[in-house]
Amino acid sequence: MRIGELAALVGVSTRTVRHYHHLGLLPEPERLSNGYREYRLKDAVVLARVRRLVELGLSLDEVRDVLADERGRELRDVLVELDADLARQQEAIGARRARLAALLEEAELRPDSAVSPEMAEVLRGLPVGSRFAELDREMLALVDMAAGPDERDGFVAMLRPLMEAARDSGIYVRLDELAGAPPDDPRVAGLAADLAGQLPEELAELMVAHGSEGGWLDEMSAAQREVFRVLVRMLRDRAC
Numbered sequence: 555m556r557i558g559e560l561a562a563l564v565g566v567s568t569r570t571v572r573h574y575h576h577l578g579l580l581p582e583p584e585r586l587s588n589g590y591r592e593y594r595l596k597d598a599v600v601l602a603r604v605r606r607l608v609e610l611g612l613s614l615d616e617v618r619d620v621l622a623d624e625r626g627r628e629l630r631d632v633l634v635e636l637d638a639d640l641a642r643q644q645e646a647i648g649a650r651r652a653r654l655a656a657l658l659e660e661a662e663l664r665p666d667s668a669v670s671p672e673m674a675e676v677l678r679g680l681p682v683g684s685r686f687a688e689l690d691r692e693m694l695a696l697v698d699m700a701a702g703p704d705e706r707d708g709f710v711a712m713l714r715p716l717m718e719a720a721r722d723s724g725i726y727v728r729l730d731e732l733a734g735a736p737p738d739d740p741r742v743a744g745l746a747a748d749l750a751g752q753l754p755e756e757l758a759e760l761m762v763a764h765g766s767e768g769g770w771l772d773e774m775s776a777a778q779r780e781v782f783r784v785l786v787r788m789l790r791d792r793a794c
Contacts, residue, residue, distance in 0.1 A: 555592070555593045555594075555598075556590060556591070556592075556593070557571055557572075557591060557593065559593070560593040560597060560598055560601065563598055564598055564601045564602045564605060565605065566601065566605055571601065574601065574604060577614060577618070578618065579604050579614065579617060579618055579621060580597065580600055580601055580604065581597075581600075583597065599633060599636065600621070602636060603621070603635070603636050603639070604617055604621070606636060606639040606640060606643065607620060607639065609643060610639060610642065610643060670698055670706055670710070672706070672707065672710040673694065673695070673698040673706065673710055675714075676694070676710060676713055676714055676717055677691050677694060677695065679717055679718065679721060680717060680721065680726075681721055681726050681727075684726040684727070684729075684730050685730055685733065686726050686729040686730050686733075686774075686778070687726045689773050689774070690726075694713070697709065698710075712754050712756050712757055713757075715754065716752060716753065716754060716757065719752045720749075720752060723748065723752070725745070725748065725749065725752070728741070728745050729745070729778055729781065732745070732775060732777035732778050732781065733775045733777075733778070734775065735775070735776070735777035736776060736777060737776045737777055737779070737780035738780075739777045739780075741777075742777055742780050742781050742784055743784060745781050746781050746782075746784035746785040746788060747788065749781070749785050750785055750788045750789060750792070753789070758789045758792075758793075759793075761785070761786055761789055762786065762789045762790050762793055
């Protein structure tokens with residue numbers, strides 16, 4: 555089959571096929587005497603595998619690693635794995651549709667309606683009127699919607715005691731008070747130390763692994779960002 559037929563069969567554009575050739579994800583077949591490439595069934599299977607792995611959220615570098623591990627396997631084995639990819643995707647779509655169906659049955663949608671019931675319970679426990687709690691609410695809702703069912707359950711179980719401790723100890727009030735403060739405010743170190751004492755070990759490990767830089771700090775004030783930078787340094791020192 556020609557490149558256009560291959561692309562149409564798998565559901566991608568010819569430009570995508572050429573891009574995958576360029577990246578080494580899809581080997582280029584030899585050209586025939588007429589100058590055209592002739593693609594075979596195995597090329598279509600590999601291309602479909604790349605597409606499914608990308609749809610499942612893997613980066614192109616990760617897809618390359620997966621394909622390298624599969625090199626030399628029988629076509630049937632690759633097809634079995636492709637079928638497993640489709641089954642996982644179908645399960646994820648089914649879970650999202652079930653959640654949408656539950657939302658559509660609600661008479662009135664609330665701000666926390668789009669998250670799982672477990673996360674909604676956590677979010678409702680956050681203090682009302684706190685700017686920092688509102689930031690937490692938005693970030694946790696985003697994480698909840700992006701996570702799979704197993705990840706979500708573990709994340710919620712880890713967060714619930716932390717949110718309760720932060721609320722009861724006045725952490726949110728203290729963070730709000732730093733909204734207009736400079737990064738060298740003397741309250742920063744004490745607040746970071748109190749947070750370090752409340753963090754579950756699993757969450758502390760995640761913070762150490764991912765550091766204190768990134769988009770999740772962009773909405774904070776200078777002093778609030780410094781709290782979390784100091785917090786990560788404390789956690790790293792504690793882990794050594």
